[in-house]
Amino acid sequence: MQAGFKQDKIYTFIGPVLVSVNPFKQAAIQRIRGMYSAETMRKYSGRQSFELPPHVYTIAESAYRALLRSSKGQCILITGESGAGKTEAAKRVMEYVMAAAAAARPSAKATGREVQDLLLQSNPLLEAFGNAKTVRNENSSRFGKYVEIFFDYQGQPLGGRVSKFLLEKSRVCVPGKGERSFHIFYQLLAMGGDGGDGSSCVLHALGELQAYSYLARSGTTQVAGLSDADEWSATAEALTTLGFSPERQTQLMELVAAVLAIGNISFQSNRAAGQVLAKTDSQAAVVHQEDSLKVAAAALKVDPRKLASALTNRTIATGIDRMSTPLDAAQSAHARDALAKALYARAFDALVEQVNRAVAPPPHAELTLGVLDIYGFEIFEANSFEQLCINFANEKLQQLFIEFTLRAEQAEYAAEGVAWTPVEFFNNCVVVELIEGSRPAGVLLWLDEECVVPKGTDASFLTKLASNLSKHPHLEVSKDQAARTFTIKHYAGDVAYAADGLIEKNKDLAYRNQIEMLSESASPLIAELFPAATRGKTSAKKIETAGAQFRKQMDALAATIGRCAEPHYIRCIKPNLKKRPADWDAQLVAHQVRYLGIVENVLVRRAGFAHRMPFSRFLGRYKMICRGTWPAPPAAQSPADSCAAILAAAHIVKAGYELGKTKVFLRAPASVFTLEDRRSRALHDVARILQGAYRSFAARRYRIKLREKSMAVFEGLKRRRGSWRLPFLGDYLDAAEAPEVTRMLLKAGEARVYFADRITHVNRNGKAQERILLISDRSVYVLAPTKWRVNVRVAFDELEGISLSTFADGFMVVHVGGGAKGGGAALLLQVQRKAEVVTMLVQEAGASVVCSDTIEFRSKRAGMFETSATETRTITFVESAATAGSAALLDEKSAATGQLRVLVPPVLGSKAELQIGKGGAAPAA
Ligand SMILES: Nc1ncnc2c1ncn2[C@@H]1O[C@H](COP(=O)(O)OP(=O)(O)OP(=O)(O)O)[C@@H](O)[C@H]1O
Ligand SMILES: [Mg+2]
Known part of the structure; x- marks a missing residue:
């Protein structure tokens, strides 16, 4: 891989998995000129995976062709660390598939074009709201997504569907040092109130970037080489294309402005504010600066007093009774951040929903090509709820891969009458069960339990894990009381998760009184996002934890992917941490190869046969290798015998392959290369024959002359x-x-x-x-x-x-x-x-x-x-x-x-x- 990378060959196949090494940035793109050109796309169109050098187009092409050939859904699963190139790869795949569809489109039919535009436009929009500059990636996706493109049976796009996972909403309030919040905030400030229909006072009243504490705190406001104003134009265009009316756009941007305004509200205790109060209320918080409250209330289009109350009190509903408890300053700040996060997260949900409405396929559409762009395995110093979810997702995907491979292989071997001799590999289903299991309860369920019981804490959660799952071979609860961690032995490595904060992150509750306050907002968008809870028991009970939601999403994803014919894999790798071209950190790469499960992918795949091909395709492709089968195998010979003759001619030993009923199975991937090599040499010979035929024109003339001459030679002699x-x-x-x-x-x-x-x-x-x-x-x-x-x-x-x-x-x-x-x-x-x-x-x-x-x-x-x-x-x-x-x-x-x-x-x-x-x-x- 390293050798290839030095020569700008950023793609490699390891078994069936395409590995992509990020070349980093424009410099690289310019150097690797034409890598993603229309010409290159054309080159890969209609070709088999081994005919051309590995490329992300190889995967896109084989997925698209398989879709058309089998009329079965396909999916491309892209994983890798932050900044490894997942999102870029996903975009290249989409572009390729769209180009392939366009090339196949009957000229009279223009229907696919609009869908294509809509789908491609969804990228900049989702990136504006869901991506941010981080220390690892200037344009880091802070959510996972699965994009499905629906096709008709001629391969023309009909529509799409976007599913998103796990938006990192904490970024709204505290982007890390040297990082930024979501791009849209900076775009909003760069456009200076020009957004939407131009009539919004909220947007006209926007201040300087430094005036917003949510943005100013991280110390980073710019991304080198990125103009937020230009990006805003792209976002605005995408909003319009995707059916956001000018009013809706205004409402959306006002919501974004409101989030910033909320961040500027601060609190102090009542006593500090000099009020005379009853004893119990002395700690209760009040808003520190009324101005910031007014700005926020105006942006939210709610009554400032109601906003203040919703931030400094917490309402608990018990049956039909309601109890309101005052919050202290710290708790109020917490409630404020919760409000900001809830607003942004729901706006993002609504955004995805609107995109889905705009690209919705007709009801009969069912044939899909899905592209999953989701974090790979994450192992940090401190691992929390987010890592647990992400790593669980990766376990789940790995599980899918194993099931797919084994099931498909076994079924195929049985159908073909080929003996199945399994090879050892680690089946991670025990780890998946450990995390999501319900009987016996797994880690996520125990966490949910602790969120429901009255006095549940992070510590009591850990105790329950220890007493119920301590015998599990893949779980270890730290004996060190102070450390408060538990370690899960994932297929990619051991990860220690900190228990602290898990309960709260899992509860992820929106404050009831906040919801009520927002449901009365004069902004139609905000009122829609926070419908007032219907009073009664049901609504109180049906609170879903973040873990439960994520588990549901994963189940849905697994089901969707499970319906696909066969997943295709792209694993993205970062060659160095400095985002520099031509810099190869061998240790870092080895680490990623391991965490991405590439080795497992290959092992599982090797458990059977690396490659298979129907007899007819095999003969068509390799018949020139063997004298006996070129130009055509003898009519009396069975296809299996002809294939065997070719394999013998290529010196592939009997143990290296099996002949099924309709297919040739090759054990070692190297055999494919041997065959390909022989083929290209043979083709060279065939080319010579053709050249010879060309020359034979001249040769024939020569021979006719020769024949005339022979008369003279024998004249009267013989x-x-x-x-x-x-x-x-x-x-x-x-x-x-x-x-x-x-x-x-x-x-x-x-x-x-x-x-x-x-x-x-x-x-x-x-x-x-x-x-x-x-x-x-x-x-x-x-x-x-x-x-x-x-x-x-x-x-x-x-x-x-x-x-x-x-x-x-x-x-x-x-x-x-x-x-x-x-x-x-x-x-x-x-x-x-x-x-x-x-x-x-x-x-x-x-x-x-x-x-x-x-x-x-x-x-x-x-x-x-x-x-x-x-x-x-x-x-x-x-x-x-x-x-x-x-x-x-x-x-x-x-x-x-x-x-x-x-x-x-x-x-x-x-x-x-x-x-x-x-x-x-x-x-x-
Ligand atoms: N194939 C490529 N050619 C050139 N540059 C690339 C390629 N892939 C990635 N890059 C560069 O690396 C950057 C990071 O890539 P990308 O955003 O796709 O990473 P990611 O895996 O999606 O990361 P995250 O998990 O943070 O979203 C891109 O902005 C681009 O500059
Ligand atoms: Mg990304």
Whole structure:
């Protein structure tokens, strides 16, 4: 991965999981030019995952195609640390899918376009309200989201749905040091009251950023390279596109302004305010500065007195009775922050709801592609409720992954009749149960319990965990009373959670009197967000804890994902903590690889077969690897046998694969690469064949010329039986395609095969042998027919001449000069395509031709042992009516004597035409 990263290859596949390493920022984007261009998108369109280098488009493409192919929902799950690139990846996926849909769209149909715009516009809007600058990421998503895009069966988008998880609302009141609150606050102040319909006094009365304590406290107000005013324009445009009316936009921005104004309200105790009071009320708080109260009340459009009362009192309803207790200054500040958080959180909910209304698909839509952008595992020094939820989510996703893989694999193996031999891996379902279980109760349920019992505290919660779950192998409650932590052994590592604050975060109660106060707001938006509770028992009882809500959301998510055909995974990794390009912190990366469960992903997947492919696809893709299956497997051969032949040709051993009923299963991922490698080499060869076909045009012209020329060569010299009537094709054996021949030619520095055909070679012992005669651009070869092994090579310049009989037999003697001892051994050959061979040698090697019925030639000595010594022999051609058949025969007895005799039947002798003169006795070609 590191090596790839250095070369800007930010994507890698580890098993089925795409790992993306954040290259960081514009500098990187400029360097990796074209990485996300339309051109690159086109390149990935319609390609299999292993055909091109890994890319986020690989995953997007395979999800989109799988959606269309299987008509089953797909999901892409993206996890990783903050700043690792999840949101960027999610956006790239969405863009790719939209582009792919647009490319597939019939031009007459424009319906998909609008949906596409709406969906893409939802990103800047949700980011404005849900993202913030943190120390880890300038644009950190402070909520998790699952975006589903609905498609019709032609792959055109119909609409979408956004589900969000766990907005970090505490940020509204206390952004960390060096961090900011949600972008929208800064956008609001940057636009200076221009938002909405422009008529709002609240917005016109906005102050300086430094005047708002919620924003000023963190000490950071700017993000380098980011203009909040420009961002506001984008947000405003998105609001309009997504159907927020000008009035609604004003109300929304007034709500945001109200949150800031609320933050400026401060409290002091009654006594400090100098009031004379009953004893019990001496600690009760009053608002410190009336002005700030008025500003906040104006923004909220409520009565200032009611606002003050709602902040300094707490109402508890017991049945139909109501009891109001005054709060002290600290409690009031707490109530104030609770109000701000509740307002913002509900506004965010409403925002998501409006987005969902705007992009809502038609009711019949059901085919979805979902993209999950959610935090990966979090392990900090101090881990609290948020980490518990996030890590629980990751456990749940891991569980889904395992179930999916195992279920799908087992079902498939059973269907294909392939044996299943499981490999060890950690199944985390015990940890999931430990957290969310109801029978026996898990951690979240015990927490809920402590929120309901009258005197429940963080400490009593811990005690209950210890007494009820202490035997659980994945839970450990700290014995150190002061530490007050419990440790869960997650699949990614052990995490110690602090008990302090869990109860309160889990209760997450909106104050009743605050809700009532807000329900009377003159702002339609605020009144809508806080409907007055209907009096009675039901509403009081149905308070859901944050943990219970999150569990519900996770169940819903798991159910949604569970309906998908198969999840696709992207794991994002941060190469360093400094947000710097080209900086690789090996330890940090190793840590993330572990926490992201990448190793587990691979292990689970490896439990079975890494790769599978239906026979037909396998054959289509790899048939060129094997001679027996190229260009098409024999019709009589079963697809399974053809696949086996290919696997054998690629040297993949039997243990490395299984053949099911319809699919090939490959055990090791490396096998895929082997096959791909062989394929590309074979394709290279096929390309050569095609090039050859191109060249054969020229070659054909050459051969036609050659044939004409052959007339002249034999003019009046020889009887012929018509071999000149045969077309000259040259390479009858496709020798040029054999790798052995290529190697042989390379070795001799030769480039072309002019001729190759089967012939008979008469050896020094007078024995006829099946051989191949091959003529290149510089030599004549006699080759053994198996494996093209070279028997004899005669370079053209060693060639002395050719002797033929005057009959129409196929014998020829190729005289060889040179050699160490004043001349080499001649070749005695019997050739079908004599005319072609002789003419070619005349043409290319300048050989001279002599026709005579007695030929003298040098031959190697006969004998048991190979020797370079030569002797002179003669061969005589005699016409013999007694010769059966139509071929000239070598008299075998004569062969042993060194005085060879060839018996020529009359059809090749006196009865064959004598070629004299062009067009004379010779028939037209
Ligand atoms: N593929 C990429 N190419 C170039 N820059 C990238 C890429 N991915 C991420 N970045 C850079 O890293 C920053 C952080 O990425 P992103 O916001 O996607 O992280 P995240 O995983 O969503 O983090 P968080 O959990 O905080 O939301 C981006 O703003 C961008 O500058
Ligand atoms: Mg993000």
